[in-house]
Amino acid sequence: MTAAGSFDDDVARVLARLRPGEVVTYGEVAAEAGHPGAARAVGRFLSRSDGSQPWWRVVTSTGRLVPGLEAEHARRLRAEGVDVDEVAGRATPPKPGAATRRMTS
Numbered sequence: 001m002t003a004a005g006s007f008d009d010d011v012a013r014v015l016a017r018l019r020p021g022e023v024v025t026y027g028e029v030a031a032e033a034g035h036p037g038a039a040r041a042v043g044r045f046l047s048r049s050d051g052s053q054p055w056w057r058v059v060t061s062t063g064r065l066v067p068g069l070e071a072e073h074a075r076r077l078r079a080e081g082v083d084v085d086e087v088a089g090r091a092t093p094p095k096p097g098a099a100t101r102r103m104t105s
Contacts, residue, residue, distance in 0.1 A: 007033070007035060007038070007041065007045070008045055010033035010034055010035060011029060011030070011033045011035075011041075011042055011045050012053065013033070014029050014032045014033045015029065015053050015054055015057075015058075018054050018057045020080040020081075021080040021081045021082055022057055023057055023058070023059055023077065023082055023091055024057065024058055024059075025039070025058065025059060025060060025061045026039035026040070026042040026043050026058055026059075026060060026061075027039040027042075027061060029042045029058060030042050039061075042058070046058060056072075056073050056076035056077055057077075057080075059090070059091050062090065063090035063091040063092065064089060064090050065077075065084070065089050065090060065091065067089075070086065070089045071086070074086045077091055
């Protein structure tokens with residue numbers, strides 16, 4: 001975590017390090033950015049972004065896709081090799097621990 005008031009910068013740095021095909025949860029992004037418990041704030045950050053952030057690589061803790069954007073979310077994830085159950089509106093959950101990324105600054 002960096003100086004107070006830099007939540008957006010902290011989250012953007014985590015998102016910038018996500019590789020194609022890598023899926024993480026909002027909570028994992030928040031924790032890796034140094035703001036544990038701020039999953040909803042990560043969602044708000046992504047909803048305000050201009051599309052420059054890889055929002056499609058982030059799902060809920062149950063793998064749920066973005067409401068209202070499920071088809072686009074699924075399309076982008078599939079293009080990166082991620083399994084998606086479009087009927088359920090969820091990315092196929094990775095094996096335990098597979099989605100969690102431990103990154104260093």
